[in-house]
Amino acid sequence: xxxKASGLGMNRTGIQTSPVNSKKxxxxxxxxxxxxxxxxxxxWKARQAFAREQEGLxxxxxxxxxxxxxxxxxxxxxxxxxxxxxxxLGQRAGFERTGVRLYESALSKLDVYGTWDGGPxxxxxxxxxxxxxxxxxxxxxxxxxxxxxPTALTPAADLQANLSEGVPKVLADPxxxxxxxxxxxxxxxxxxxxxxxLLIELARELGHNELAEDFQRALDVExxxxxxxxxxxxxxxxxxxxxxxxxxxxxx
Amino acid sequence: xWPAVLPEKPKEPEVGLDLFKEKGVPLDRQVFTWKDLTRxxxxxxxxxxxxxxxxxxxxxxxxxxLRFSHACARMNRQLxxxxxxxxxxxxxxxxxxxxMNPPDQSPLETTLGFEQVAIEVTASVAQHEPDPYLAQAxxxxxxxxxxxxxxxxxxxxxxxxxxxxYLVQSYSDIIPGRPTSLEHRHPLDDVRRPYDxxxxxxxxxxxxxxxxxxxxxxxxxxxxxxxxxxxxxARMLYAEIASIEEQHVTQYESLSDPDESWxxxxxxxEAVEVYNYYSCLHYxxxxxxxxxxxxxxxxxxxxLHYVMQLFQQLEGRDPAEVLPKELPEPIRFASHREFVRRxxxxxxxxxxxxxxxxxxxxxxxxxxxxxQQLNADGSPSETAAAGYRWRPGTELAEEAERLGSYGxxxxx
Numbered sequence: 073x074x075x076k077a078s079g080l081g082m083n084r085t086g087i088q089t090s091p092v093n094s095k096k097x098x099x100x101x102x103x104x105x106x107x108x109x110x111x112x113x114x115x116w117k118a119r120q121a122f123a124r125e126q127e128g129l130x131x132x133x134x135x136x137x138x139x140x141x142x143x144x145x146x147x148x149x150x151x152x153x154x155x156x157x158x159x160x161l162g163q164r165a166g167f168e169r170t171g172v173r174l175y176e177s178a179l180s181k182l183d184v185y186g187t188w189d190g191g192p193x194x195x196x197x198x199x200x201x202x203x204x205x206x207x208x209x210x211x212x213x214x215x216x217x218x219x220x221x222p223t224a225l226t227p228a229a230d231l232q233a234n235l236s237e238g239v240p241k242v243l244a245d246p247x248x249x250x251x252x253x254x255x256x257x258x259x260x261x262x263x264x265x266x267x268x269x270l271l272i273e274l275a276r277e278l279g280h281n282e283l284a285e286d287f288q289r290a291l292d293v294e295x296x297x298x299x300x301x302x303x304x305x306x307x308x309x310x311x312x313x314x315x316x317x318x319x320x321x322x323x324x
Numbered sequence: 325x326w327p328a329v330l331p332e333k334p335k336e337p338e339v340g341l342d343l344f345k346e347k348g349v350p351l352d353r354q355v356f357t358w359k360d361l362t363r364x365x366x367x368x369x370x371x372x373x374x375x376x377x378x379x380x381x382x383x384x385x386x387x388x389x390l391r392f393s394h395a396c397a398r399m400n401r402q403l404x405x406x407x408x409x410x411x412x413x414x415x416x417x418x419x420x421x422x423x424m425n426p427p428d429q430s431p432l433e434t435t436l437g438f439e440q441v442a443i444e445v446t447a448s449v450a451q452h453e454p455d456p457y458l459a460q461a462x463x464x465x466x467x468x469x470x471x472x473x474x475x476x477x478x479x480x481x482x483x484x485x486x487x488x489x490y491l492v493q494s495y496s497d498i499i500p501g502r503p504t505s506l507e508h509r510h511p512l513d514d515v516r517r518p519y520d521x522x523x524x525x526x527x528x529x530x531x532x533x534x535x536x537x538x539x540x541x542x543x544x545x546x547x548x549x550x551x552x553x554x555x556x557x558a559r560m561l562y563a564e565i566a567s568i569e570e571q572h573v574t575q576y577e578s579l580s581d582p583d584e585s586w587x588x589x590x591x592x593x594e595a596v597e598v599y600n601y602y603s604c605l606h607y608x609x610x611x612x613x614x615x616x617x618x619x620x621x622x623x624x625x626x627x628l629h630y631v632m633q634l635f636q637q638l639e640g641r642d643p644a645e646v647l648p649k650e651l652p653e654p655i656r657f658a659s660h661r662e663f664v665r666r667x668x669x670x671x672x673x674x675x676x677x678x679x680x681x682x683x684x685x686x687x688x689x690x691x692x693x694x695x696q697q698l699n700a701d702g703s704p705s706e707t708a709a710a711g712y713r714w715r716p717g718t719e720l721a722e723e724a725e726r727l728g729s730y731g732x733x734x735x736x
Contacts, residue, residue, distance in 0.1 A: 126365065129367065129426075129428055130367040130368065130369025130370040131369065131370055166485075166486065169485035169486070169718060170484055170485040172720055173483065173484060202727070206724070206727050208720065208724050209724035225369055225486075226369075230368065230428055241554050244483060244553075244554045245555070246554075246556055
């Protein structure tokens with residue numbers, strides 16, 4: 073493992089950086105009065121006012137075809153539960169596809185930073201990349217079978233992409249090493265696991281038992297990913313702590 | 325089978341607006357509140373792509389109104405106060421327009437919208453431009469922005485695994501244009517011949533200002549968001565394309581007659597704002613946003629008449645010398661796929677030398693040296709889109725299909 077992420081340095085962000093200036097800044101803040109009364113709830117009250125008059129992020133597109141599972145398409149047109157199912161399927165399609173790009177980023181880190189004892193291997197990262205791709209393919213086929221448009225950005229997909237936008241961003245940063253990147257993969261895998269679980273439940277409820285079985289196999293694989301990522305992080309962080317000790321001259 | 329969403333249909337143009345008869349809303353009734361400025365947001369998912377195109381374009385038009393007004397105020401003692409009055413309204417108009425962009429639309433997604441503006445609006449302008457030399461300049465620039473859409477699409481697909489067609493909505497092709505790596509030219513090969521204000525058609529003047537405004541805002545947007553990216557190729561790509569946008573601003577602004585007086589230019593700016601809002605109003609399918617375009621047509625008519633009076637008082641000239649009586653046919657907010665493809669086929673090989681458009685084989689030595697220098701460490705636009713071919717559902721959809729029976733989560 074190269075380039076430690078948690079070495080000591082000239083970090084200036086804390087109040088202790090400058091005792092002289094921080095004392096003055098604190099005194100200044102204590103002596104001043106707010107220009108208006110109230111607290112942080114003023115912000116959420118404004119947010120509530122806007123929420124009452126604004127529409128949502130958008131909608132799920134209606135089915136483009138009655139081929140395949142016509143029942144689902146008809147249900148969707150009636151605004152039935154299938155719309156929720158398509159919305160969530162669209163979410164998985166988008167997330168798994170982004171997942172492919174995340175593991176590509178992790179692979180690019182591996183070349184630069186190398187791995188560590190108990191860290192990820194190239195083969196493991198490449199395999200997970202393909203898993204994510206095959207899960208995307210699975211969801212895409214499922215949406216098509218249901219008469220939906222797998223290329224549409226559904227509200228749930230947009231939401232999850234926005235919630236997790238920091239993950240691809242951080243992984244693309246060349247200043248972030250492989251171990252740090254794994255925190256991003258952990259975030260993604262945790263969400264992914266919970267989302268597959270929900271999707272399976274929803275599929276069973278709607279009577280799509282075959283799909284539910286396919287999704288269960290995907291979840292089994294995702295659970296493995298999660299466990300792998302957790303173990304890589306644990307091994308890496310422990311190693312970093314030990315290296316720190318060694319550097320400090322303490323007995324290992 | 326039934327269509328999910330009907331695409332916007334281009335409408336037949338109506339009888340033009342009479343700029344001299346329609347007085348709009350007087351300045352003292354052009355008022356806003358903070359909530360009013362920020363409460364309207366279009367949907368990234370449900371609104372037609374051309375609503376995004378119009379919002380991005382009008383933000384550019386208003387941004388130019390402010391930019392011009394500040395420059396003018398610094399050079400004209402007697403115009404400082406009237407400029408300040410109108411500029412403050414333009415500031416708030418720009419805010420209201422720009423704040424309609426939805427917050428779930430990322431900077432890269434908005435970028436795709438910017439390039440769609442540069443393709444479809446410039447294509448409309450190129451086809452309606454009466455002066456053949458200016459029409460050529462618009463076609464020339466359009467093919468370059470067309471290539472930017474392809475490069476940014478590849479970046480979006482490859483960084484985030486997302487489909488650029490979420491934004492483009494199949495109205496524009498996502499294919500290479502004049503390769504960005506070849507668009508870099510020496511500054512002296514980007515300055516064009518200006519129209520002659522005494523003989524030019526008013527539409528020629530309106531077009532030049534409109535496209536200059538759109539490109540200037542594109543440049544400023546890329547310069548603002550470029551450093552917010554983490555990926556080094558993304559950062560370099562924004563740096564590279566921002567440089568082309570600077571070239572485009574140089575080209576387009578040089579089309580306007582530099583001998584027009586400051587007041588004449590101000591008058592034209594106001595006419596351009598009326599014309600562009602009027603075009604938006606004509607095509608808008610979302611009633612909440614249509615209301616904004618109508619309101620701002622009326623505000624801009626108010627500004628125009630205010631400046632008409634100044635023009636008469638201070639220059640002793642008749643605004644009819646400069647302005648068309650009726651507004652020309654609106655900008656056509658619709659797909660120009662066939663036109664763009666034709667221009668691509670016939671003119672992709674062009675470059676520019678001095679003020680003239682020439683085959684790439686005749687490029688100047690200074691441009692060749694300039695380009696070679698900038699691309700000496702590699703070309704970000706080539707790196708970002710190496711081997712890229714857009715597919716519905718991203719380039720990964722193709723790879724996923726190839727996986728075939730490998731899928732279903734059975735990989736162990």
